Amino acid sequence: xxxxxxxxxxxxxxxxxxxxxxxxxxxxxxxxxxxxxxxxxxxxxxxxxxxxxxxxxxxxxxxxxxxxxxxxxxxxxxxxxxxxxxxxxxxxxxxxxxxxxxxxxxxxxxxxxxxxxxxxxxxxxxxxxxxxxxxx
Numbered sequence: 001x002x003x004x005x006x007x008x009x010x011x012x013x014x015x016x017x018x019x020x021x022x023x024x025x026x027x028x029x030x031x032x033x034x035x036x037x038x039x040x041x042x043x044x045x046x047x048x049x050x051x052x053x054x055x056x057x058x059x060x061x062x063x064x065x066x067x068x069x070x071x072x073x074x075x076x077x078x079x080x081x082x083x084x085x086x087x088x089x090x091x092x093x094x095x096x097x098x099x100x101x102x103x104x105x106x107x108x109x110x111x112x113x114x115x116x117x118x119x120x121x122x123x124x125x126x127x128x129x130x131x132x133x134x135x136x
Contacts, residue, residue: 001033 004026009017047054055062064072
């Protein structure tokens, strides 16, 4: 439904605007559409402030879920200011810049991993079939 505007006429009480019943019907329909879009009459525990989406309750998580073969696509630069936990199959296309401590567990690289530039590893680098060429 497109937004409905209440016709208020050109002058007060000139008879050219919507009658009260029609005006409030439009208002109710507009609100119904907003409530439905934002998660229903009880809303969804989310809060919105400017360009930030948060939760109404401290400690709650926000889950983005798709059905079937759908994807969640983050277009443009993504900044993670806290811990990033990735579970399941993950595909990375492009550059991965890591600054800070990184822990990787059970990493499988099925194609070429190319690293350009200086790479510093502190601690053990272990693998059952590990092949390196050049300086590490």
